[in-house]
Amino acid sequence: MALDDPRRLIPRTDQLMALPPVRQARDRLSEDLVRALVRETQDRARRGEIAPDEVEPAVLAALGARSASSLTPVLNATGVVVHTNLGRAPLSAAALDALVTAGGYVDVELDLGTGTRSRRGAAARAALLAACPPAEDALVVNNGAAALVLATTALAAGREVVISRGELVEIGAGFRLPELIESTGARLREVGTTNRTHLRDYAEAIGPETGCLLKVHPSNFRLEGFTAGVEVGELRPLARAHGVPLVADLGSGLLTPDPRLPSEPDAATALEGGADIVIASGDKLLGGPQAGLVLGASDVVARMAAHPLARAVRADKLALAALEATLAGGPAPVVRALHADPDRLRDRAERLGAAVGAPVVAHDGRVGGGGAPGVPLPGWAVRLPEAAAPLLRTGRPAVLPRVHDRACLLDLRCVPEADDERLRAAVQTALAALAGAVDSTGGAR
Numbered sequence: 001m002a003l004d005d006p007r008r009l010i011p012r013t014d015q016l017m018a019l020p021p022v023r024q025a026r027d028r029l030s031e032d033l034v035r036a037l038v039r040e041t042q043d044r045a046r047r048g049e050i051a052p053d054e055v056e057p058a059v060l061a062a063l064g065a066r067s068a069s070s071l072t073p074v075l076n077a078t079g080v081v082v083h084t085n086l087g088r089a090p091l092s093a094a095a096l097d098a099l100v101t102a103g104g105y106v107d108v109e110l111d112l113g114t115g116t117r118s119r120r121g122a123a124a125r126a127a128l129l130a131a132c133p134p135a136e137d138a139l140v141v142n143n144g145a146a147a148l149v150l151a152t153t154a155l156a157a158g159r160e161v162v163i164s165r166g167e168l169v170e171i172g173a174g175f176r177l178p179e180l181i182e183s184t185g186a187r188l189r190e191v192g193t194t195n196r197t198h199l200r201d202y203a204e205a206i207g208p209e210t211g212c213l214l215k216v217h218p219s220n221f222r223l224e225g226f227t228a229g230v231e232v233g234e235l236r237p238l239a240r241a242h243g244v245p246l247v248a249d250l251g252s253g254l255l256t257p258d259p260r261l262p263s264e265p266d267a268a269t270a271l272e273g274g275a276d277i278v279i280a281s282g283d284k285l286l287g288g289p290q291a292g293l294v295l296g297a298s299d300v301v302a303r304m305a306a307h308p309l310a311r312a313v314r315a316d317k318l319a320l321a322a323l324e325a326t327l328a329g330g331p332a333p334v335v336r337a338l339h340a341d342p343d344r345l346r347d348r349a350e351r352l353g354a355a356v357g358a359p360v361v362a363h364d365g366r367v368g369g370g371g372a373p374g375v376p377l378p379g380w381a382v383r384l385p386e387a388a389a390p391l392l393r394t395g396r397p398a399v400l401p402r403v404h405d406r407a408c409l410l411d412l413r414c415v416p417e418a419d420d421e422r423l424r425a426a427v428q429t430a431l432a433a434l435a436g437a438v439d440s441t442g443g444a445r
């Protein structure tokens with residue numbers, strides 16, 4: 001490097017690391033992360049992107065903009081309530097409070113009165129039982145898939161799981177239930193055909209090798225036409241006669257029926273209908289944290305809880321706390337979004353449309369998360385040019401619209417009303433940037 005090379009003037013790493021604001025930033029950011037931000041900024045100066053005397057302010061700006069978590073909050077304007085790519089269910093205020101409390105030392109496994117160890121997650125269990133009266137007992141594990149693995153392992157490893165061919169489903173991104181079940185050492189005993197399965201198919205398959213009967217709710221598709229299936233209630237006498245547990249994987253997590261989703265199965269109805277246990281996710285329609293819920297007969301739940309695998313899939317204290325608070329607190333955002341008043345949605349959409357000069361169109365939201373396929377959630381959307389979508393996604397706050405038919409659609413169903421103003425500001429910023437880009441390329445508006 002020549003003596004007069006301006007790169008000689010770039011502040012050294014140790015100088016930058018010693019600056020008081022940089023030292024303070026190390027209270028909230030790891031030393032490695034701070035050092036990496038410093039190096040990145042020096043590199044920008046070496047490449048000539050910034051001048052040497054701009055390095056220090058650029059480091060301070062980069063540190064100020066950075067937090068320890070790089071997850072970006074997103075306003076979900078897609079109308080899809082349980083959005084897999086956005087982390088499924090957003091938590092209720094009560095659940096968020098509970099998370100903060102549970103982040104410290106808490107009595108998750110301690111009886112404060114006696115000072116002795118208590119049953120882990122007793123409060124979450126009690127809240128589940130209160131919310132689903134037909135259940136005798138409940139167990140909370142890491143997620144729905146873990147609950148299914150635990151059930152088939154504890155009840156059927158080395159033996160057979162009897163299941164209809166119409167229920168051998170792929171849930172999402174390469175996650176196939178049959179492969180998951182076989183990974184436990186249980187053998188699949190497939191009965192019936194893809195479109196039709198009868199009670200006699202189950203009756204012929206059941207025998208000394210049967211570990212359990214499994215009913216899976218094919219939550220992400222619908223079979224129409226010449227179809228036949230066997231309901232839990234019809235299987236009950238067969239399972240009872242052979243002393244074999246009947247397991248129902250419901251997926252969605254409704255604990256009791258929801259009139260808004262008439263064909264979505266719920267835990268209480270399935271248990272009353274004769275399932276020994278039901279399995280469901282905590283972060284789908286229940287609107288809680290990621291969790292696998294097992295509800296039902298106390299002897300079957302006890303067999304699962306006593307299996308060594310239960311320890312490997314147990315729920316963490318954060319999930320237990322958030323689950324209890326989801327059940328005991330006010331309505332979860334998922335529930336609010338599913339039951340949003342269409343007139344109110346229209347008012348909000350029209351206000352946004354008027355503020356940004358864009359039309360409002362009818363738009364159907366979706367349940368999402370593989371739930372209630374084909375059930376529209378009628379509402380409204382503000383329609384913007386398609387080119388607004390990437391600007392909204394990368395703006396602050398980040399906004400995820402639905403891109404459809406060459407338009408960028410903003411459905412307010414899953415946007416908390418308190419965020420309407422932030423959304424309006426984000427849309428105005430995106431539209432202004434779009435207009436600027438069009439003007440500077442000489443294009444017509």
Ligand SMILES: *Cc1c(COP(=O)(O)O)cnc(C)c1O
Pocket residue numbers: 143144145146148171216217218219249250251252280281282291292370
């Ligand atoms: C979603 C789903 C699962 C998996 O639950 P996770 O909580 O995602 O692990 C299992 N079975 C069915 C029917 C589902 O819909």
